[in-house]
Amino acid sequence: MTTAAGLPLPSLSRGRFAYSLDGAAADGGTAHGTLTAETDQALFDACGVRVAFTHRTGGFSPEPCASLNVERASGARDVQLNRQAVMDAFGCAGAPLLSPNQVHRDTIVVARDNAPAAIAADNARADAGCDAVVAACRGVAALLCFADCLPLVLVAPTGQFAVVHCGWRSTVAHLACKSLATLCEQAGCAASEVNAYIGACIRRECFEVGREVADEFSAAFGIEDPIVLPGKSADKAYLDLALAVSLDLQRAELDPARLADTGLCTVCNNDLFYSFRAEAGTCGRHGAFAWSAEAGQTI
Ligand SMILES: [Zn+2]
Numbered sequence: 001m002t003t004a005a006g007l008p009l010p011s012l013s014r015g016r017f018a019y020s021l022d023g024a025a026a027d028g029g030t031a032h033g034t035l036t037a038e039t040d041q042a043l044f045d046a047c048g049v050r051v052a053f054t055h056r057t058g059g060f061s062p063e064p065c066a067s068l069n070v071e072r073a074s075g076a077r078d079v080q081l082n083r084q085a086v087m088d089a090f091g092c093a094g095a096p097l098l099s100p101n102q103v104h105r106d107t108i109v110v111a112r113d114n115a116p117a118a119i120a121a122d123n124a125r126a127d128a129g130c131d132a133v134v135a136a137c138r139g140v141a142a143l144l145c146f147a148d149c150l151p152l153v154l155v156a157p158t159g160q161f162a163v164v165h166c167g168w169r170s171t172v173a174h175l176a177c178k179s180l181a182t183l184c185e186q187a188g189c190a191a192s193e194v195n196a197y198i199g200a201c202i203r204r205e206c207f208e209v210g211r212e213v214a215d216e217f218s219a220a221f222g223i224e225d226p227i228v229l230p231g232k233s234a235d236k237a238y239l240d241l242a243l244a245v246s247l248d249l250q251r252a253e254l255d256p257a258r259l260a261d262t263g264l265c266t267v268c269n270n271d272l273f274y275s276f277r278a279e280a281g282t283c284g285r286h287g288a289f290a291w292s293a294e295a296g297q298t299i
Pocket of ligand 1: 202203205206265266267268269
């Protein structure tokens with residue numbers, strides 16, 4: 001439970017999480033493994049909310065998507081096992097899971113009831129296209145998929161949370177601050193009380209875009225430098241997606257002290273994360289995950 005001072009200030013560090021899956025080993029026995037994620041252990045200890053940005057290692061998928069590919073659209077057995085491994089590693093095997101069809105827009109689906117039928121209905125809505133989910137009830141997990149786009153997780157003092165997929169289109173559409181507003185409305189809290197977490201994504205030094213994309217950012221945020229910097233040629237620019245999302249959240253009154261960023265670049269750390277650019281479009285997806293144990297169920 002939270003203290004009068006609210007959530008502990010956010011802090012991300014690397015953690016290793018063991019899982020075991022019955023029947024998943026090559027001989028039909030139990031498969032044991034360990035995955036790695038950037039997580040906030042103090043947050044989990046304080047309020048039972050697990051925030052995790054998974055690495056690409058420790059899973060079942062072969063090259064070129066080795067190995068913890070959690071891509072939603074894939075029906076492949078290795079990917080299904082990877083998704084089960086994530087749930088098991090974070091102590092919520094079999095729990096209701098929100099898993100949207102991400103389409104680079106600004107649709108938000110809110111889950112208000114963790115009953116399986118209610119979550120199935122939420123996922124049916126999210127199938128139509130959704131880039132942010134808000135878990136307004138406890139006992140629900142969410143897993144969104146990434147390979148360069150920016151993963152954002154927001155946590156309210158109540159333990160309600162949002163997981164957000166910020167590609168450049170959704171960022172220009174201000175999905176980050178729209179998700180923050182929706183979470184605050186559901187939680188009955190102020191934006192300044194919310195913790196925000198940014199996972200690995202493509203960073204400015206690796207994110208050269210066309211001038212037309214840069215112009216959309218300049219128009220959306222009202223500033224040029226330092227979100228948009230000159231590229232190698234006049235028709236190109238370098239884009240700082242993390243700064244744009246941070247600025248969006250702070251303009252919506254998120255406390256800068258409550259924003260934690262891994263600072264990691266997916267392109268520069270292609271051994272740890274999938275990168276659409278670094279792998280020329282043939283790659284798996286790592287995850288942004290959140291789970292809130294039901295009250296009294298803190299693990
Ligand atoms: Zn980079």
